Amino acid sequence: MKAELISEKNGLSILSFDILNRYGIKHGMVIKSNGREIDKEPVYQKLGTGDRLAVTHQVHGDHIETIPPEFSGYYPKKIEADGLMTSVPGAVITIHTADCVPIFLADKENKAVCLIHAGWKGTALGIAQKGLQQFMAAYGLKPGSIAAAIGPAIEQNCYQVGSEVADRFGHSVKMSDGNGKWRLDLKAENRRQLISAGLPPGDIQVSELCTFCQHSLLHSYRREKELKGQMISFMEAL
Numbered sequence: 613m614k615a616e617l618i619s620e621k622n623g624l625s626i627l628s629f630d631i632l633n634r635y636g637i638k639h640g641m642v643i644k645s646n647g648r649e650i651d652k653e654p655v656y657q658k659l660g661t662g663d664r665l666a667v668t669h670q671v672h673g674d675h676i677e678t679i680p681p682e683f684s685g686y687y688p689k690k691i692e693a694d695g696l697m698t699s700v701p702g703a704v705i706t707i708h709t710a711d712c713v714p715i716f717l718a719d720k721e722n723k724a725v726c727l728i729h730a731g732w733k734g735t736a737l738g739i740a741q742k743g744l745q746q747f748m749a750a751y752g753l754k755p756g757s758i759a760a761a762i763g764p765a766i767e768q769n770c771y772q773v774g775s776e777v778a779d780r781f782g783h784s785v786k787m788s789d790g791n792g793k794w795r796l797d798l799k800a801e802n803r804r805q806l807i808s809a810g811l812p813p814g815d816i817q818v819s820e821l822c823t824f825c826q827h828s829l830l831h832s833y834r835r836e837k838e839l840k841g842q843m844i845s846f847m848e849a850l
């Protein structure tokens with residue numbers, strides 16, 4: 613049984629995934645603690661290990677930045693990208709999401725990690741598939757050597773979109789509401805992209821948590837209207 617685990621560390625509530633814990637991969641998603649809003653900057657300061665914390669300014673594109681050993685643009689600088697990857701020991705990469713899909717990729721031997729932010733725009737651009745291909749090419753990885761987790765995001769039942777969005781997606785991941793509106797399954801589409809880039813389905817864990825439904829644990833842009841906080845996903849290469 614694949615499940616998520618919630619633990620408390622350093623005053624933060626952290627969700628982690630069985631499939632990544634199995635390989636000892638340092639990772640997690642900072643979620644609400646006792647229902648409190650997440651304030652990003654103090655969380656970044658707690659996650660930082662010296663000057664090795666990489667933080668994104670996300671633009672709903674498909675660029676994923678590689679953090680090389682000589683990298684010097686760490687927090688509080690922000691990297692314009694919708695994903696980060698690294699094999700630098702001790703470097704902590706982060707992304708932030710509310711309803712968008714956080715995707716965690718790791719080499720099972722723990723030498724390289726990658727985080728992807730996939731909202732509908734990035735998903736339509738194929739960011740999961742491109743990101744996985746870029747990750748394998750950068751670190752010489754084969755599909756069978758990678759473990760993946762798709763984290764909490766807005767679920768299909770809670771995510772109604774218009775045809776201008778739905779038209780960008782295949783019928784396997786959308787259902788018609790019959791009035792020109794559709795229900796889009798972003799988690800399923802990102803899973804489909806990872807499989808189409810070669811990952812065995814058994815190496816992909818998909819969270820069943822919905823950001824819109826789980827108000828005591830998670831932020832939702834749709835539910836909260838104006839965005840108050842976001843969950844911060846992090847990974848670290850060893």
Ligand SMILES: [Zn+2]
Nearest residue numbers: 770822824825
């Ligand atoms: Zn929901």
